[in-house]
Amino acid sequence: MSASPVLELRNVGLAYREGRLRLFDRRRFWVLRDVSFRLFEGETLGVVGRNGAGKSTLLRLLAGIYEQDRGVIVRNGGRASLLSLDAGFAEQLTGRENAILSGILLGLRRREVESRLDEILAFSELGAFFDEPLHTYSSGMRLRLGFSVAFQVRPEILLVDEVLGVGDESFRLKSSAALRQRMDENGTVILVSHSTETVRELCDRAVWISEGATRAEGEVERVLDAYLEDEHARRGRGEVLRESGPF
Amino acid sequence: MMARWLFGMAGRRAGHYLDLVVYKAYADLKAEASRTYVNYLWWMIDPLLSLAIYYTVFAIFLQQGGDDFVFVLIVGLVFWRWYGEAIAHGAGTIVGNVGLMGQVDVPKWVFPVVCLITDTTKFACVFVVLMVVLWLGGMGWSAAVLALPLVMMVQLVLIAGAAMLVAACVPFLPDLRHVVTTLLMLQMFLSGVFFRPEAVFEGHREIFFLNPMARLINEYRVILIDGQWPSLHGLLYVAFLGVMLCMFSMWLLSRFDKTYPRLH
Numbered sequence: 001m002s003a004s005p006v007l008e009l010r011n012v013g014l015a016y017r018e019g020r021l022r023l024f025d026r027r028r029f030w031v032l033r034d035v036s037f038r039l040f041e042g043e044t045l046g047v048v049g050r051n052g053a054g055k056s057t058l059l060r061l062l063a064g065i066y067e068q069d070r071g072v073i074v075r076n077g078g079r080a081s082l083l084s085l086d087a088g089f090a091e092q093l094t095g096r097e098n099a100i101l102s103g104i105l106l107g108l109r110r111r112e113v114e115s116r117l118d119e120i121l122a123f124s125e126l127g128a129f130f131d132e133p134l135h136t137y138s139s140g141m142r143l144r145l146g147f148s149v150a151f152q153v154r155p156e157i158l159l160v161d162e163v164l165g166v167g168d169e170s171f172r173l174k175s176s177a178a179l180r181q182r183m184d185e186n187g188t189v190i191l192v193s194h195s196t197e198t199v200r201e202l203c204d205r206a207v208w209i210s211e212g213a214t215r216a217e218g219e220v221e222r223v224l225d226a227y228l229e230d231e232h233a234r235r236g237r238g239e240v241l242r243e244s245g246p247f
Numbered sequence: 248m249m250a251r252w253l254f255g256m257a258g259r260r261a262g263h264y265l266d267l268v269v270y271k272a273y274a275d276l277k278a279e280a281s282r283t284y285v286n287y288l289w290w291m292i293d294p295l296l297s298l299a300i301y302y303t304v305f306a307i308f309l310q311q312g313g314d315d316f317v318f319v320l321i322v323g324l325v326f327w328r329w330y331g332e333a334i335a336h337g338a339g340t341i342v343g344n345v346g347l348m349g350q351v352d353v354p355k356w357v358f359p360v361v362c363l364i365t366d367t368t369k370f371a372c373v374f375v376v377l378m379v380v381l382w383l384g385g386m387g388w389s390a391a392v393l394a395l396p397l398v399m400m401v402q403l404v405l406i407a408g409a410a411m412l413v414a415a416c417v418p419f420l421p422d423l424r425h426v427v428t429t430l431l432m433l434q435m436f437l438s439g440v441f442f443r444p445e446a447v448f449e450g451h452r453e454i455f456f457l458n459p460m461a462r463l464i465n466e467y468r469v470i471l472i473d474g475q476w477p478s479l480h481g482l483l484y485v486a487f488l489g490v491m492l493c494m495f496s497m498w499l500l501s502r503f504d505k506t507y508p509r510l511h
Contacts, residue, residue, distance in 0.1 A: 016509065060349065060508070063351075063352055064352040064505075065348065065349060065350075065351070065352050065505070065508050066505055066508060066509060067505035067506075081351070081352075082350060082351070084350040084351060086350075087347065087350045087351050088271075088347055088351075090274055090275075090278045091278070092277065092278040092281040092282060093274055093277065093278060097274060097277070100270060101270055101271065101274050104263070104266050104267050104270055104271075105267065105347070105350075105351050105353065106351060107263070107351075109262065109263055109266055110266040110270060133281070
């Protein structure tokens with residue numbers, strides 16, 4: 001790891017203010033308090049943590065959607081983008097039109113998306129439905145369309161939240177295989193998950209975030225051991241896993 | 248901030264933003280059309296209804312306005328509607344796209360600008376009808392009609408500035424949306440939509456013309472009904488106001504670019 005990181009976070013914190021324009025009551029809720037880690041080119045970095053640890057907020061921060069309230073983010077590479085499965089989808093538009101709109105929103109030029117429509121159609125297996133309006137789609141078909149478009153976008157840093165494979169069983173295998181292939185092809189990926197299995201299988205290094213702060217960073221096994229040990233300790237103390245975070 | 252934005256616009260992203268704005272506007276128009284065709288028809292019906300009401304009240308009951316009063320009204324209503332609708336719709340564009348802003352990092356001016364394009368497209372249809380009506384009504388056009396695109400450009404800049412300003416402020420003060428509706432109503436009455444500035448007491452006319460829409464509507468009538476050239480000095484005043492509004496709202500939108508996705 002002598003190369004310089006493409007992305008580095010130093011003591012990053014992000015707070016939500018309660019209310020909108022309350023000038024006199026600036027109570028803050030720190031979702032991220034002290035997050036530090038480095039991301040190197042070509043690696044898949046796994047971020048583990050329980051629900052509510054601030055993982056979704058962290059991804060939005062890395063994608064440039066949010067800005068940190070304290071700390072430093074050093075970007076030496078290009079854009080980081082979330083793997084969004086339904087960005088800008090509109091019910092009345094056809095699959096084809098939604099593919100173009102979503103592709104542009106995710107950062108492609110219009111002609112780039114249009115030249116890849118055949119690939120998108122083939123991967124999504126939507127057939128004639130591709131030219132039908134979105135409101136005729138099942139939820140599985142939406143996911144297939146969304147994934148097929150999002151997969152065509154190749155950001156320098158790909159941010160993946162939780163689910164690897166989407167849709168019905170066969171498409172789930174296909175989409176997760178496609179993502180795995182991209183990770184193996186030296187794509188730079190940050191994978192956020194609370195599944196230690198996924199992280200162990202796919203990631204080169206890992207970061208453990210708990211209550212908005214980095215607890216461990218480095219070799220996958222070492223980080224996961226620390227994470228699991230803490231989980232057991234919590235369960236021993238009778239703490240129940242929170243089912244959902246602030247989102 | 249301003250410099251960063253200008254640089255960003257001039258840079259390689261400009262083409263991408265153009266793709267985004269154009270395709271999103273096309274998608275919104277298509278989505279709206281497939282939801283309801285009446286929506287488009289409404290753009291024609293509504294000015295006609297207003298026309299009927301104001302004509303009844305002012306021309307028949309109050310016996311005001313000259314022979315060309317119906318044209319005075321229709322010109323005022325059509326161009327006012329473009330302004331009023333675009334701003335009222337623009338107010339909700341940032342709050343209406345919070346979901347999308349949480350998925351992708353898009354510069355926030357895109358949303359009000361897309362709305363401006365869709366509303367201007369609808370206005371264009373009504374505008375064509377207006378020109379036909381004026382022609383059928385025997386309004387002899389003079390060479391001054393050549394100045395019409397210029398006046399419309401100035402109005403577009405003014406609308407863009409005002410729409411982006413309300414769009415930028417509404418996420419912080421949601422109640423502002425209701426205030427905007429009321430203010431627009433007030434401004435409509437002050438813009439001479441159903442009277443000509445000659446009807447305003449002479450001592451107050453200068454104040455009346457501080458309102459940029461009062462100026463524009465008067466210029467439209469000067470061109471389309473009187474067949475005269477518009478006043479350049481008046482247009483410059485409105486253009487200056489519009490450009491200042493645009494710059495200020497662009498600054499606001501860029502200053503709070505990362506704040507809007509966090510306001511729920």
